Amino acid sequence: xTTTIAQFPFISISGTAHERGVQxxxxxxxxxxxxxxxxxxxxxxxxxxxxxQARLIDFFAKQIGDYAPHYIDEMRGIAxxxxxxxxxxxxxxxxxxxxxxxxxxVTQESGDGCTGALILPERSASGNLLHGQNWDWRAxxxxxxxxxxxxxxxxxxxxxxxxxGGLARSGFNSAGVSITAxxxxxxxxxxxxxxxxxxxxxxxxxxxxxxxxxxxxxxTPKSCSNNIMLGMAEGFGIDFECTTNEFFPLYPGxxxxxxxxxxxxxxxxxGKLVDIGIANSPDSHYRDWRVRKLLNAAGxxxxxxxxxxxxxxxxxxxxxxxxxxRPGSHDNLSATxxxxxxxxxxxxxxxxPLPALNKVFTRYSLDRAPELLMAA
Numbered sequence: 001x002t003t004t005i006a007q008f009p010f011i012s013i014s015g016t017a018h019e020r021g022v023q024x025x026x027x028x029x030x031x032x033x034x035x036x037x038x039x040x041x042x043x044x045x046x047x048x049x050x051x052x053q054a055r056l057i058d059f060f061a062k063q064i065g066d067y068a069p070h071y072i073d074e075m076r077g078i079a080x081x082x083x084x085x086x087x088x089x090x091x092x093x094x095x096x097x098x099x100x101x102x103x104x105x106v107t108q109e110s111g112d113g114c115t116g117a118l119i120l121p122e123r124s125a126s127g128n129l130l131h132g133q134n135w136d137w138r139a140x141x142x143x144x145x146x147x148x149x150x151x152x153x154x155x156x157x158x159x160x161x162x163x164x165g166g167l168a169r170s171g172f173n174s175a176g177v178s179i180t181a182x183x184x185x186x187x188x189x190x191x192x193x194x195x196x197x198x199x200x201x202x203x204x205x206x207x208x209x210x211x212x213x214x215x216x217x218x219x220t221p222k223s224c225s226n227n228i229m230l231g232m233a234e235g236f237g238i239d240f241e242c243t244t245n246e247f248f249p250l251y252p253g254x255x256x257x258x259x260x261x262x263x264x265x266x267x268x269x270x271g272k273l274v275d276i277g278i279a280n281s282p283d284s285h286y287r288d289w290r291v292r293k294l295l296n297a298a299g300x301x302x303x304x305x306x307x308x309x310x311x312x313x314x315x316x317x318x319x320x321x322x323x324x325x326r327p328g329s330h331d332n333l334s335a336t337x338x339x340x341x342x343x344x345x346x347x348x349x350x351x352x353p354l355p356a357l358n359k360v361f362t363r364y365s366l367d368r369a370p371e372l373l374m375a376a
Contacts, residue, residue, distance in 0.1 A: 005353050005357060005360075006353070007352075007360070007362045007372065008146055008338070008353060009147070010146070010147050010369075011027045011028055011148050013148070013150055013151065014150075015151075017071075017073040017074040020077065020150065021074040021077020021080070022078075022081040024077070025080060025081020026081040026082070027081075028146055029081070029082040029084075031144045031146055031164030032089075032164045032165040033082065034143060035164050036088040036091070036092065038138070039091055039092065039099065040053075043098065053091070053098075057098065058087075060090055060094035060098065061090045063194065064090070064093070067199060068202075068203065071199060071202065075167070076089075092163060092166050093165070093166050093167055093196055095163075096197050096198065097193075097223045113134075113136025113182075113183060113261075113334075114135055114136055114181070114183060114261070115134045115136075115259070115261045115287045115288060115291055115311065115321050116131075116134075116180045116181075116182055116260050117257065117258065117259045117260075117292075117295065117307060117310065118132075118229055118237040118239075119307065120235060120236075120256040121235045123257065123302050124301065124303075126343065126346075128233065128343050129178075129233055129235060129343070129344065130302070130304060131178040131180065131341075132307045132339070132340055133170055133180040133182075133311075133339075133340050134311045134323075134355070135161075135339075137334070137335075137337050138333065138335070139333035139337065140333070141163060145337065145353075146161075146164050147349070147351065147362075147370070148168075149364075152206065155173070155205075155207065155208065156208055157173065157366055158171055158174065158205040159364060159365075161349065162198075167198060167202040168202035169181075169198065170340050171201075172205070172233075172349065173205045174347070174366060175208045175210075176210075176232060177205065177233075178230065178233075179205065179213075179228065179229065179230055180340070181201060182226070182227040182261065183227070183281070184226055184263075184275075185277030186264070187273050187274035188225065188243045189224040190223060190224060190244075191244055195220050195221060195222065196223075200216060200228075201228075204230070214238065217230065217240050218240060218242075221244065221245065222242060222243070222244050223244060227241050227242065228242060229258060231342075233344040233345040237258050238250070238251060238258075239260055241264055241266050241269050243273060248268050248269040249266075250265060255292070255296055257292060257296070259295075261287040262281035262284040263275055263278060263281065263285055282319065286315070286316060290315050291311070291321060294313060295310050298310075304341050311339045311341075311355065312339075312355060321336075322336050322355050323335050323336040323356060324356035324357065335354060335356065336354070338353055339351065339352050341361075347366040348363055348364070348365050349364045349365075350362070350363050350364075351364065360373065
């Protein structure tokens with residue numbers, strides 16, 4: 001069933017880091033406050049009071065400042081523009097690490113899901129690389145996410161689907177580098193503390209050269225595990241399963257596809273660490289299998305629509321590739337918040353909110369205003 005669900009707001013910013021931040025904060029103030037309320041309440045529920053929250057956030061603010069000082073300038077601008085506390089903007093940008101650390105003893109509080117896929121040009125009907133993802137998280141985030149276009153004074157321009165207040169999530173840049181990321185857990189998580197994952201994604205989008213984007217993912221210290229898929233418009237893709245201090249590359253198969261969900265795949269990784277995320281993502285082992293199966297059954301040449309159709313898959317519902325809103329932990333609703341389909345060579349990104357309930361996409365562009373598409 002298709003219903004009327006608000007599309008994600010489009011926000012375009014330019015200027016210096018602080019100027020961009022102020023513009024961002026002013027344009028997205030309501031959704032930023034929604035993000036702050038969502039994660040502040042979660043931390044309180046997990047037993048992290050004001051002092052514990054402040055310690056975590058102060059640590060990550062220092063990590064961010066050491067990593068890229070202009071990110072601090074931009075986040076201060078966002079806080080000023082939205083008239084919120086700077087610490088709350090840091091919390092949004094470090095929310096994966098802050099929440100994961102806070103919930104360490106609360107096993108029923110699950111992390112992000114996600115199923116990602118990349119199609120090399122030889123399998124693409126347009127001859128261009130296609131890169132997409134279903135983002136599985138809290139249904140409420142359909143009302144707090146945005147699409148952000150950055151006219152950048154510190155690298156190439158980029159387009160990113162991101163939670164309001166965040167600097168980047170999924171996206172691509174004007175140099176043709178694309179990125180998505182999936183939740184992973186391992187026995188090495190929080191054996192050290194590093195740069196928040198959202199800022200690593202942002203750094204990738206600031207790279208003019210694909211090899212340097214790979215370097216960012218592979219060499220930046222992390223606090224917890226993550227799977228990061230990178231695409232190159234010229235025709236290459238790679239997936240990095242990352243721990244805090246090591247990475248394990250996965251390459252496209254003979255079918256010219258990469259598909260990844262929320263369990264470790266690399267035999268090398270599985271010989272060196274323990275996958276502890278399966279309790280939170282028991283469906284992961286068939287979600288990536290389903291997407292690959294559907295794409296290969298669709299024929300030798302694949303379009304954006306084929307990728308959308310694969311991400312709409314309801315096999316095993318509600319524990320499916322396309323997750324309808326269902327009870328999650330602690331009375332929240334878990335859902336596929338968005339389907340994101342990118343064609344970096346065309347500088348375009350198609351996104352739909354809550355795809356289990358809604359099949360209407362908006363096409364966002366680095367060059368044009370958003371365009372509402374017909375229902376799939």
